[in-house]
Amino acid sequence: xxxxxxxxxxxxxxxxxxxxLKMNAITRAMYGELLRSLHDAAGDFGIRTVVIRSExxxxxxxxxxxxxxxxxxxxxxxxxxxxxxxxxxxxKPLIAIVQGNAVGIGTTMLLHxxxxxxxxxxxxxxxxxxxxxxxxxxxxxxxxxxxxxxRAARIFLTGESFGAEEAREMGLVTIVADDAQEQAxxxxxxxxxxxxxxxxxxxxxxxxxSHEAVSKVMEVEGELFRMALQSxxxxxxxxxxxxxxxxK
Ligand code: COA
Numbered sequence: 313x314x315x316x317x318x319x320x321x322x323x324x325x326x327x328x329x330x331x332x333l334k335m336n337a338i339t340r341a342m343y344g345e346l347l348r349s350l351h352d353a354a355g356d357f358g359i360r361t362v363v364i365r366s367e368x369x370x371x372x373x374x375x376x377x378x379x380x381x382x383x384x385x386x387x388x389x390x391x392x393x394x395x396x397x398x399x400x401x402x403x404k405p406l407i408a409i410v411q412g413n414a415v416g417i418g419t420t421m422l423l424h425x426x427x428x429x430x431x432x433x434x435x436x437x438x439x440x441x442x443x444x445x446x447x448x449x450x451x452x453x454x455x456x457x458x459x460x461x462x463r464a465a466r467i468f469l470t471g472e473s474f475g476a477e478e479a480r481e482m483g484l485v486t487i488v489a490d491d492a493q494e495q496a497x498x499x500x501x502x503x504x505x506x507x508x509x510x511x512x513x514x515x516x517x518x519x520x521x522s523h524e525a526v527s528k529v530m531e532v533e534g535e536l537f538r539m540a541l542q543s544x545x546x547x548x549x550x551x552x553x554x555x556x557x558x559x560k
Contacts, residue, residue: 316345317367323360323504324497325353332368335413337376340383343391350398360504360511362402363496364425365409371434374416381550384541392417393534396449399424400526403512405503409496410434410476410485420449422484423458426515427499429492430485434476442471444545446536450526457522458483 317328327349329336338346353359366372375392385392399406399421408422410430419436422428438455440447447455447468456464459482467474479485489495503511540546 314345315339315342316349318349320359321497322501323358324363324500325349325359325361326363326365326497329364329366329372332366332370334376335370335373336366336368336418337373338392338417339376339379340385340391343395347391347395347398350395350402354398354403357508359404360508361405361407361500363407363409363500364421365493365496366411368412369433370412371408371410371414372418373413374418377550377553380541380546381554385538387538388531388534393530396421396424396530400450400523400530403515405500405511405515407496407500407503409492410436411492413437416440417449419484420447420451420455423449423451423454426518427487427496428479428485429487429489429496429499430476430479431490431492432476432488434479434485434488435473436475436479436484437471437473438468439471441469443549444543444547445540446533448530448533448537450530450533452533453526453529454522 315329315331317330319326319328327346329338329342331337331342350362353362405427406425408425408428410422410428411433412435414422414434414436416438419438438447438451446452463482466472476485476488480488487495
């Protein structure tokens with residue numbers, strides 16, 4: 313079964329993470345698939361809005377930790393970083409629907425979305441420091457811009473999670489609703505019926521203030537992130553996760 317499932321309804325493309333037994337943890341192959349789908353969607357005149365969602369009870373547990381250990385990204389050309397670049401530069405509206413856990417990139421990718429819907433079950437976390445890593449996806453710039461330095465520092469440095477209402481209040485999520493899926497699809501359709509050039513230009517204008525700064529930050533984050541992946545601190549944290557079952 314496809315771990316990234318793409319479906320089309322008129323001018324709306326929906327990309328679903330489909331690895332629920334592993335909490336939709338994202339592998340290199342999945343990043344590659346997401347990257348290709350977004351790239352194609354950017355150049356396809358028939359697609360006007362993209363929805364990112366997940367199958368099962370969780371949005372995603374973030375990057376696959378086994379991949380971090382066995383096949384870590386070695387440079388900016390790696391699939392994960394290329395996916396983030398594509399997301400950052402994606403010209404058309406991106407709508408996300410979050411339920412359950414949204415860990416790591418599951419939260420940071422939302423900073424690149426234009427409208428985020430969540431159910432009450434949504435729980436967000438960016439435990440990069442706890443894993444011996446650093447923030448990615450431009451989140452070290454975009455998150456403090458959204459919530460202020462001290463709140464961002466608290467969340468990054470402690471690795472603590474927060475719920476749907478807090479996410480809405482901080483502006484990471486637009487709408488919290490039990491029928492997030494239905495509302496999100498209705499909005500995607502509504503936006504797709506708007507004049508497309510005006511939509512694309514408006515999104516570009518909304519992002520123009522921060523776009524270049526985020527590109528630069530993502531480069532620096534990427535270098536630090538790749539270095540951190542090789543560190544003893546990260547290895548220790550990954551081992552702790554992968555050997556959990558043995559201690560039960
Ligand atoms: N990478 C690889 N596998 C993962 C994963 C990840 N990031 N997150 C969860 N899984 C797998 C588990 O290994 C488990 O697989 P198994 O049944 O074969 O053992 C399955 O998904 C279910 O996860 P489990 O941990 O048993 O669920 P839980 O409800 O007890 O805990 C989380 C949920 C999200 C709190 C926990 O899975 C977790 O902390 N995951 C890691 C999150 C993370 O640090 N991501 C990287 C961010 S940069």
